[in-house]
Amino acid sequence: MPEPGVLVVNAGSSSLKVKLFPAGDAVLVERIGEDSNVVASFGPVPGRAVARHDEALRLVLDLLGGRLPAGGIEAVGHRVVHGGMRYSRPVRIDDGVEAIIQELSALAPLHNPANLEGIRAARALLPDVPHVAVFDTAFHAGMPRRAYLFGLPMALYRERRVRRYGFHGTSHDYVTRRAAALLGRPRVSLKLVSLHLGNGASAAAVSEGRSIDTSMGFTPLDGLLMGTRSGEIDPGALIHLLRGGLDVDGLDRMLNRESGLLGLSGVSNDMRDVRQAADAGNADAAAALEVFGYRIAKTVGAYAAAMGGLDAIVFTGGIGENDARIRAESLAGLGFLGVRIDETRNRRNATRIGADGAVVEVLVVPTDEERMIADRTAATAGLAGHGSRAEAEEAT
Numbered sequence: 027m028p029e030p031g032v033l034v035v036n037a038g039s040s041s042l043k044v045k046l047f048p049a050g051d052a053v054l055v056e057r058i059g060e061d062s063n064v065v066a067s068f069g070p071v072p073g074r075a076v077a078r079h080d081e082a083l084r085l086v087l088d089l090l091g092g093r094l095p096a097g098g099i100e101a102v103g104h105r106v107v108h109g110g111m112r113y114s115r116p117v118r119i120d121d122g123v124e125a126i127i128q129e130l131s132a133l134a135p136l137h138n139p140a141n142l143e144g145i146r147a148a149r150a151l152l153p154d155v156p157h158v159a160v161f162d163t164a165f166h167a168g169m170p171r172r173a174y175l176f177g178l179p180m181a182l183y184r185e186r187r188v189r190r191y192g193f194h195g196t197s198h199d200y201v202t203r204r205a206a207a208l209l210g211r212p213r214v215s216l217k218l219v220s221l222h223l224g225n226g227a228s229a230a231a232v233s234e235g236r237s238i239d240t241s242m243g244f245t246p247l248d249g250l251l252m253g254t255r256s257g258e259i260d261p262g263a264l265i266h267l268l269r270g271g272l273d274v275d276g277l278d279r280m281l282n283r284e285s286g287l288l289g290l291s292g293v294s295n296d297m298r299d300v301r302q303a304a305d306a307g308n309a310d311a312a313a314a315l316e317v318f319g320y321r322i323a324k325t326v327g328a329y330a331a332a333m334g335g336l337d338a339i340v341f342t343g344g345i346g347e348n349d350a351r352i353r354a355e356s357l358a359g360l361g362f363l364g365v366r367i368d369e370t371r372n373r374r375n376a377t378r379i380g381a382d383g384a385v386v387e388v389l390v391v392p393t394d395e396e397r398m399i400a401d402r403t404a405a406t407a408g409l410a411g412h413g414s415r416a417e418a419e420e421a422t
């Protein structure tokens with residue numbers, strides 16, 4: 027049976043990214059509300075001013091018009107960043123679900139309102155097909171409380187929902203399914219650490235198919251070092267800075283935009299630039315790389331402890347998929363866990379880069395969040411012929 031036509035919509039505050047499956051044609055509209063830029067995967071398209079998300083979507087549907095699969099668009103999948111404690115799986119969108127996503131904007135003020143713009147525009151333009159929300163947090167929603175509770179007064183959790191949520195869930199879910207399939211073993215039999223290393227970076231401990239811990243927290247600020255985000259930090263240092271006169275907006279800017287690889291190196295948020303600077307003798311750039319690798323190593327060790335073992339480590343994201351030296355450096359001290367890399371395969375960015383005979387497998391798996399959203403959407407909408415790769419792998 028042919029795969030159904032699923033439109034995947036990823037709406038940001040001033041952008042709209044749309045991908046049409048099964049063919050994978052994509053259109054990106056950037057700078058909505060300004061001098062917009064439109065980029066299509068299938069050739070040059072004229073730029074034009076787009077004032078709002080609904081206008082952007084109308085334009086995208088026009089551009090994709092001649093490329094629809096035979097059955098047309100049968101469902102629309104929406105990336106939604108925050109599903110709170112409410113959603114542990116994708117959900118078919120109705121007015122009630124929209125209202126809950128709106129309510130969850132309190133937890134993701136930058137993202138959920140933008141995601142909702144996309145949902146409202148798409149439901150208005152394509153009212154006759156099912157719409158499905160796929161949440162970045164959902165894969166982590168089943169974490170045990172020992173992993174999601176912060177050591178704060180319980181009332182903050184109960185009344186203000188302050189806890190670890192985790193993000194990048196769609197990616198961690200996808201690459202660990204792929205890893206299990208590549209290893210030829212059911213995911214429910216495996217203890218996996220997934221490392222999504224892009225501009226944002228996070229790790230997840232995936233035991234028997236479930237995320238049992240993850241490094242991002244209440245927001246995507248916690249955990250690993252990132253391009254411009256600090257990752258883990260002693261909150262006491264932040265109190266100190268606030269007392270010293272930094273205001274809340276300044277603190278927000280510093281932690282989210284001026285820290286991480288950029289902040290430590292003083293060079294760039296881009297791993298390639300930081301590496302180049304370090305190779306040229308820049309000591310701060312070298313320090314940034316050290317911190318980046320060290321946080322990965324200690325997180326893998328912590329998650330092996332959390333799961334009571336480790337079968338495989340999965341690298342993904344722009345850095346994880348391409349940077350052989352970071353992979354080698356971050357895992358170099360983990361021989362005691364049975365982790366050894368095959369240098370030749372690692373340098374070639376091969377899929378399986380663990381050394382022959384090593385206890386722990388190490389894999390490089392390109393992430394494909396849109397593909398995963400399309401698959402989950404088709405399954406949630408009950409479309410026939412959704413026997414796609416990721417869903418088939420769930421059965422394993």
Ligand code: ADP
Nearest residue numbers: 223224225226295296297298343344345348349
């Ligand atoms: P995002 O989180 O924005 O989706 P990506 O997953 O594309 O980001 O990752 C961006 C990061 O990947 C940047 O730090 C970039 O330097 C790094 N990267 C991309 N290609 C390479 C490469 N060939 N070698 C090393 N790093 C790379």
